[in-house]
Amino acid sequence: MLHTEREYSKLIAGDFYTHHMEPGPDDRTMILNMGPQHPSTHGVLRIVIEIDGEYILRAEPVLGYLHRMQEKMGELKTYLQYMPNMGRVDYLHALAWNWAYVGAVERLGGIEVPERAQYVRVITTELNRISSHLLWWGAFLLDLGAFTPILYAFDDREKILDLLQIPTGSRLTLCYFRPGGVVNDLTKDFIDGLREFIPHMRSRLPMYKGLVTDNIILRKRVEGVGIITEETCRRYGATGPVVRGSGLAYDVRRAEPYSVYDKFDFEIPTDKECDAMGRYNVRVAEIEQSLRIIEQALDAMPDGPHMVKGAPKVKWKAPAGESYFAVEGARGKIGVHVVSDGSNTPYRVKLRAPGFCNMSLFAEVARGVLIADAVAILGSLDLVIPELDR
Amino acid sequence: MNGISQMWKNISGLWSLIVGLKITGKYFVCPQVTVHYPRKTVDNLSTFRGPVELVASDNDPTKPKCIVCLQCAGACPSGCLTVAAKPAPKPTAEEIKAKKEAEAKGEKVKKAAPKELGTFRYDFTLCSLCGTCVDTCPVGSLQFSSDAYLASRNKEDFVYDLLARLADQAKGIKSGSSQSKE
Amino acid sequence: MNIGPITVPIELVRIMVAILAFSLFIGLNGVILVWLERKVAGHVQRRPGPYEVGPHGLLQPVADALKLIGKQLFIPKGADKILFWAAPILSFLPVFLLLIPMPFGPKLFALDVDLGLLLILAFAGVNVLAICLAGWSSRNKWSLLGAARAVSQCVAYEIPMLLSLLSVAFMEGTLNLTQIVNQQEPWLWNIVYQPLAFIIFFVCAVAETNRCPFDLPEAESELTAGFHTEYSGMAFSMFMLAEYSYIIVVCCVATAVFLGGWHGPFYPGSWWFLGKVYALILVFMWLRWTYPRVRFDQLLNINWKWLLPLSLLNLFVTAFLVKVL
Ligand code: SF4
Ligand code: SF4
Numbered sequence: 001m002l003h004t005e006r007e008y009s010k011l012i013a014g015d016f017y018t019h020h021m022e023p024g025p026d027d028r029t030m031i032l033n034m035g036p037q038h039p040s041t042h043g044v045l046r047i048v049i050e051i052d053g054e055y056i057l058r059a060e061p062v063l064g065y066l067h068r069m070q071e072k073m074g075e076l077k078t079y080l081q082y083m084p085n086m087g088r089v090d091y092l093h094a095l096a097w098n099w100a101y102v103g104a105v106e107r108l109g110g111i112e113v114p115e116r117a118q119y120v121r122v123i124t125t126e127l128n129r130i131s132s133h134l135l136w137w138g139a140f141l142l143d144l145g146a147f148t149p150i151l152y153a154f155d156d157r158e159k160i161l162d163l164l165q166i167p168t169g170s171r172l173t174l175c176y177f178r179p180g181g182v183v184n185d186l187t188k189d190f191i192d193g194l195r196e197f198i199p200h201m202r203s204r205l206p207m208y209k210g211l212v213t214d215n216i217i218l219r220k221r222v223e224g225v226g227i228i229t230e231e232t233c234r235r236y237g238a239t240g241p242v243v244r245g246s247g248l249a250y251d252v253r254r255a256e257p258y259s260v261y262d263k264f265d266f267e268i269p270t271d272k273e274c275d276a277m278g279r280y281n282v283r284v285a286e287i288e289q290s291l292r293i294i295e296q297a298l299d300a301m302p303d304g305p306h307m308v309k310g311a312p313k314v315k316w317k318a319p320a321g322e323s324y325f326a327v328e329g330a331r332g333k334i335g336v337h338v339v340s341d342g343s344n345t346p347y348r349v350k351l352r353a354p355g356f357c358n359m360s361l362f363a364e365v366a367r368g369v370l371i372a373d374a375v376a377i378l379g380s381l382d383l384v385i386p387e388l389d390r
Numbered sequence: 391m392n393g394i395s396q397m398w399k400n401i402s403g404l405w406s407l408i409v410g411l412k413i414t415g416k417y418f419v420c421p422q423v424t425v426h427y428p429r430k431t432v433d434n435l436s437t438f439r440g441p442v443e444l445v446a447s448d449n450d451p452t453k454p455k456c457i458v459c460l461q462c463a464g465a466c467p468s469g470c471l472t473v474a475a476k477p478a479p480k481p482t483a484e485e486i487k488a489k490k491e492a493e494a495k496g497e498k499v500k501k502a503a504p505k506e507l508g509t510f511r512y513d514f515t516l517c518s519l520c521g522t523c524v525d526t527c528p529v530g531s532l533q534f535s536s537d538a539y540l541a542s543r544n545k546e547d548f549v550y551d552l553l554a555r556l557a558d559q560a561k562g563i564k565s566g567s568s569q570s571k572e
Numbered sequence: 573m574n575i576g577p578i579t580v581p582i583e584l585v586r587i588m589v590a591i592l593a594f595s596l597f598i599g600l601n602g603v604i605l606v607w608l609e610r611k612v613a614g615h616v617q618r619r620p621g622p623y624e625v626g627p628h629g630l631l632q633p634v635a636d637a638l639k640l641i642g643k644q645l646f647i648p649k650g651a652d653k654i655l656f657w658a659a660p661i662l663s664f665l666p667v668f669l670l671l672i673p674m675p676f677g678p679k680l681f682a683l684d685v686d687l688g689l690l691l692i693l694a695f696a697g698v699n700v701l702a703i704c705l706a707g708w709s710s711r712n713k714w715s716l717l718g719a720a721r722a723v724s725q726c727v728a729y730e731i732p733m734l735l736s737l738l739s740v741a742f743m744e745g746t747l748n749l750t751q752i753v754n755q756q757e758p759w760l761w762n763i764v765y766q767p768l769a770f771i772i773f774f775v776c777a778v779a780e781t782n783r784c785p786f787d788l789p790e791a792e793s794e795l796t797a798g799f800h801t802e803y804s805g806m807a808f809s810m811f812m813l814a815e816y817s818y819i820i821v822v823c824c825v826a827t828a829v830f831l832g833g834w835h836g837p838f839y840p841g842s843w844w845f846l847g848k849v850y851a852l853i854l855v856f857m858w859l860r861w862t863y864p865r866v867r868f869d870q871l872l873n874i875n876w877k878w879l880l881p882l883s884l885l886n887l888f889v890t891a892f893l894v895k896v897l
Contacts, residue, residue: 032713040793054717054868081467084520143793145784145865148414151617155423162434169439169534175520183521211413211862216403217785218864314465314526371717372794372867407863414616414862424619 017048017062028052036065040143040375043385047362049374056374059366061359066389074338074349079105079179080314082349087173089351090387092132095125096329097351098177100336103258103325105179108318108338112308117181118260119301123194124164124176125327126290126297130201131160132330133283133290136382140280141212143379144221149212156204159197166190180311191298198291205288213284222276226365226377229274236364237357240332241286242381245279247272252328264296276380283382317344331355331382355387431539440537441514442470442523443559444552445530451560454553455531458505462523462532468516471523476508507553514540514548586683587672594671598817605816605853606633612857643805648711651802655709660803660810663702666695667817674824675750677834677842688749689741692825693734696780699818700726703789706811707799718798721868722789726780728875733776735883736769739890740829749825753833761832766890770830772883777822779871781815784860788868823852 035046044065050057070089074082086101087094099121106113113121134157138150161171167184168176176183212218233243243250249268253261269285271278320342326335332354339348358381366374425432444454456473463471524532542548607622607630614621622629647656673688675681685691700723707719740762744752756762763770779786790798800811827833827848836844866874 030713038796053720077467080522081465083522084467084518141864145787145791145793146863147613148617148861151619152417155618165434166437169437169521170519173518175518178525183525207413210406210409212410212864214406215410215864216400216406217866219403220870221864221867314461314522370867370869372791372865375794410862411858414858417618418612418615418858420618422615422618422620426620426623 017046017060029057034059034371034374036062040378041385042139042383045359045378045383045385045388047374047378049366049371051371054370054372056366056369056371059363059374061362063359063389066386068386068390070390071349071351074346076345078314078344079312079316079318079346082346083178084173084175087170087175088386089353089390090329090331090334090355090384091172092135092384093128093330094172094174095121095128095176096327096334097336098174099125099259100325100327100329100334101338102177102179103327104323104336104338105312105318107323107325108321108340109179109312109316110319111180111312113181113259114305114308115260115302116185116304117306117308119297120167120182120186120306121177122260122264122297123186123294123301124167124182126293127160127164127194128174129330130287130290131157131164133287134160136283136330137208137212140379140382141218143375144218146212146218149208152204152207152211156201159200163190163193163197166193178307178311179316181305181307183307185306186301194294194298198295201287201291205284208284213280219277221372222280222376222380223273224275224277225373226276226369226380227274228361228365232361232364236361238332238361239354239357240329240382241279241282242332242358242361244268244270245282245380246274247278252326252333256326258325258327260297261293263300264293266293266296276376279380279382315344317342318346326352329354331384331387332358351390353387353390355381355383355385359383359388435536435538438536438538439519439521439534441519441535441540441548441550442512442517442532442552443535443550444510444556445533446556446560452557454507454510454556455529456507456510456527457529457531458507459528461526461528465522465526466517467520467522468518470513470516472509472511472513473507474509475505510552512550512552514550515545583683590672590683591668594668597671598667598813598820601820602813602816603633603637605819606636606812608853609857609860612854613861616858616861637809640805640809645807646802646804648802650711652709652711655705656802657807659702659706659709660807660814662705663699663814664810664817666698667814667821669695670821671824673749674821675753675828675833676824676845678840680842681750684750685748687747689737689747689752689825689829692821693730693737696818696821697726697730699814702814703799706803707789710799710802712802714795714797715799715801718789718791718795718801721791721795722782722799725782725786725788725868725871728872729776729779729879732772732875732879732883733780735880735887736766736772736776737825737829739769739883739887740766742887742890742894749828749833753828753835756832756835759832759835759837761830761835763830766830766886768882768886769890770826772879772886773826773830775874775879777826778856778859779875781818781822781856783819783856785863785865786871787860787865788871791865793865819853819856820849823849823856826852 029050029052032049032051033046034049035041036044041047046062046065047059048062049059068088070085073085077085082101083098086097089097105111134153138153141149164174165171166189167182167186168174169184228238228242228246230243230246230248232238233246233248239250239252247270249270251268252258254268266289269282269289271281318340320340322337322339324335324337326333328334333352334354335352337348337350337352338346341347362378362381365377369377444456447453447455458473458475460473463469463473519534521534524534540548610632611621611629620629622632625631625635647653670692672683673681673685673691703722703726704719707715707717707722710716740752741747743762743765744755746752746755752762782789788798789795790800792798795801800808803811824845827845831848834840834842834845
């Protein structure tokens with residue numbers, strides 16, 4: 001006879017991770033798998049939690065369900081052939097990854113990028129950042145049980161995707177940058193559409209605020225929930241809106257300006273509250289800041305080629321050496337480290353995914369909170385699982 | 391006092407619930423923004439990257455520009471493209487004779503005709519639509535089509551013979567639509 | 573009534589006929605409400621909702637029902653078979669009882685029960701038992717959590733619900749629903765005298781029927797699907813049908829008690845009743861597609877710290893006024 005829940009669950013269920021979650025002092029707790037098919041883990045993140053009633057005593061994320069060997073693939077493909085992978089590491093902010101990789105390759109090969117291409121990159125990346133934040137916004141609300149906001153967000157995101165499709169040709173897994181420039185120049189269609197889109201997006205923001213940000217139910221759900229101190233962020237290497245939501249104004253675009261970002265006037269939104277609401281506010285404010293950057297970039301964009309002459313071809317051999325390039329993605333600092341041995345394939349590609357560091361916080365922050373709060377915290381970290389596992 | 395102000399904050403927060411209802415109520419009566427797919431389709435496909443296809447040469451719509459340099463096949467990260475030239479036609483006896491005579495006379499010999507494209511197979515199931523092949527082609531013989539409505543029960547339907555597709559296009563048959571009907 | 577040698581009490585005949593009629597009513601309403609819910613959701617979200625099956629997707633719920641009937645009924649390993657199957661039936665059966673004292677029209681009711689309101693309140697609790705059993709017998713930890721939530725939520729919200737109804741009963745001096753409706757004037761409904769009670773009742777009704785923003789027992793982003801995680805096919809649709817039926821019941825009660833039942837400024841009749849019920853249901857749906865979900869401890873706080881004191885206060889004031897005036 002199996003007498004306790006624990007014995008029973010050990011016998012019929014569980015794997016290495018559940019079995020090795022140390023049992024608590026008594027029988028009152030329950031070990032539970034949240035994911036990999038749980039609706040609020042957005043894909044295949046798995047979290048083993050030990051709960052007492054609805055309170056989480058411990059949470060341990062288990063990764064690797066979406067591991068696709070992106071880094072190893074980098075060693076097998078030539079420098080240019082690796083480009084399509086970059087749109088698939090984090091499909092929501094694909095262009096930031098595009099940029100981080102081409103930036104590293106350009107630095108390695110000493111390739112100049114024409115001025116116009118720099119501006120094109122800024123415009124498209126910021127546009128992509130807005131679309132990523134919009135999707136996060138909707139998905140976060142979905143986690144909190146509101147179904148409608150995600151469709152309103154998708155309405156606007158659709159407009160962005162339509163715009164991005166003009167130069168890039170695709171809507172999600174964008175593969176648009178190349179070492180030395182971008183594939184296509186911005187057309188008049190795109191620029192006109194973008195000029196129309198900016199005021200439209202601005203006019204939608206009050207609606208977002210009224211429907212969601214000010215909503216008392218939402219405020220009660222996220223205010224004071226999932227407090228992450230600045231010190232915790234530093235310990236785990238968290239970046240992006242997570243660290244800015246904890247009051248630290250760290251943004252790669254400011255801290256180590258790349259490309260033409262030092263020419264723009266924009267703020268880095270931060271929030272002193274350190275809670276899920278803080279992170280929420282930072283992301284919503286970033287939408288407005290990205291719009292500002294796009295406006296300035298549109299005005300300042302010079303004419304010229306969008307691709308440097310003599311840009312690397314497929315079989316291009318990089319000089320031996322190594323380089324690192326970091327950009328600010330929607331989720332934080334994206335870093336790509338490329339080591340070359342002088343052949344036409346990289347010797348090693350290391351991808352620094354911001355989501356990974358942001359997620360490692362979770363085990364600590366989720367201790368002692370309700371399951372519902374854990375869902376809110378997880379949502380406020382804005383995880384994209386393919387990026388975690390790479 | 392603190393408790394009372396807290397209470398007041400909660401009560402005044404109830405107004406936000408009504409604001410929310412107003413917004414969803416407004417959108418309830420607003421026109422829909424979605425496209426009813428089978429009856430309507432989107433119109434911005436011209437910039438969409440669909441499956442790769444061959445570009446016809448300027449003077450003959452059935453012949454591609456391709457010079458069979460095989461660069462695209464080597465450039466593709468996923469190995470989607472299989473390109474091969476037609477086996478060069480065996481010179482007839484007369485031709486050989488004529489050639490020899492010409493050589494004997496010391497005239498300049500006409501070079502063999504340029505290679506002609508024999509097969510151009512494209513496996514769309516492997517393609518990531520990255521555009522490397524399109525960028526690589528030295529004569530601009532590849533382009534993205536704008537076929538977005540692709541569906542089939544058969545994997546083999548997505549292994550295209552691009553030469554046949556080009557021939558179809560020259561005849562005015564849209565190959566994308568024939569595929570989805572099957 | 574006499575059928576041959578046997579004497580059948582007229583009430584029994586009435587009940588039999590009523591149960592038949594209610595089955596039809598509930599089945600039809602289930603179909604309509606599923607369709608309506610999806611349409612409302614669609615339009616709020618600026619999309620058409622179901623559109624392909626039948627004109628404007630009207631036959632979509634029928635197609636869904638057929639699909640659900642065709643699905644395999646699945647019992648998880650280690651589940652308690654009897655309780656597992658009993659739960660959906662148990663959740664559905666009391667609906668008939670709840671509809672019996674409902675006055676749909678001046679002459680249109682199954683039975684004129686003197687303690688109608690009490691009957692409804694008493695049997696509404698059976699649903700909690702069903703949800704509890706469903707969650708417990710599934711041997712799924714998420715279901716168990718959902719069941720625990722359901723029990724504490726329903727039990728808590730029953731109290732202010734009862735108190736708010738009681739204040740109307742004090743005012744009207746009866747628990748008979750038909751009489752309560754009769755005593756309301758065509759325009760001066762009870763909601764005018766008891767606005768607070770109506771609001772409390774409405775909030776409690778949302779919570780009792782597990783609708784968003786109080787849909788914690790089945791909060792799908794937290795508990796996957798809560799108490800019905802393990803149910804498939806018809807068993808699942810029984811829960812859905814029961815959920816919609818309870819919505820109808822609470823809206824009927826609200827209409828009869830607060831909104832003047834079949835009374836209207838002109839042509840009083842059942843259509844007024846049904847119209848009001850459906851208007852209330854639409855509000856339910858509107859709420860669902862607007863708000864996020866509250867957290868569990870907040871849910872209980874709302875009840876114990878706000879609704880309960882307010883409804884008590886309301887009751888005392890009503891009692892005082894009834895005595896004095
Ligand atoms: S688009 Fe990319 S993946 Fe597709 S055939 Fe061309 S090179 Fe290959
Ligand atoms: S690169 Fe262009 S020319 Fe060369 S084989 Fe491919 S299609 Fe033909």
